[in-house]
Amino acid sequence: MSDTVWLSQSAYDQLQAELEHLKTAGREEAAQAIKTARAHGDLRENAEYDSAKEEQGKMEARIRQLDDMLQRAQVGKAPAGDVVSGGSVVTTVDADGDEETFLIGSREDRTTGLTVVSTDSPLGRALVGARVGDEVRYEAPAGTFTLKITGLRGLEERV
Structure with missing residues (x-):
């Protein structure tokens, strides 16, 4: 942890x-x-x-x-920059073209309306340190998944 x-x-x-x-x-x-x-x-x-x-x-x-x-x-606010870190809101797309947006944070932030992904989870570990355009792979109980990062912003930034 x-x-x-x-x-x-x-x-x-x-x-x-x-x-x-x-x-x-x-x-x-x-x-x-x-x-x-x-x-x-x-x-x-x-x-x-x-x-x-x-x-x-x-x-x-x-x-x-x-x-x-x-x-x-x-x-507070997520660190500024183009690298995924705690506090980042990350948009990804999978191989089927399905888009999903995550908050890299703590379960206590689940009131944001976003799916919260812990930095300690397999998906969180794969996303942290990546940049827009990167493809990340992670292992989950249902198999290995690949996602492409298509967007990155801070939690307080509006889309």
Whole structure:
């Protein structure tokens, strides 16, 4: 996995807000749920307590995940230039002439309406570093695919 995670400003802001909520209200709600469940008696046979503790664990794992992602994030516009990188919007055409447009980024950017391709995926690894006019090949479970890059722009640029 690469060290840097590319995020649009809006995705970064959403994740930051989620993290802040989990660290404040989320932790308070989890503590209250555990306190309420404890009041029901014997903890060895208390399904409500077990469930509250499990939810607290999931929340703490999400907090760690968000902390890590936000610390490694490269935020904002894609680097300028003619080389595909994180934050690039890439248009490709396959051997059948089918055109598809991808955002090279993080799943947190899926709200853009574009198909998001991680830089760590086989397609993402094939596209990163390529230029308009290049043909790239990548392996997928359904076989080997070849795509020609026909367009490249930053996420904030309008077509």
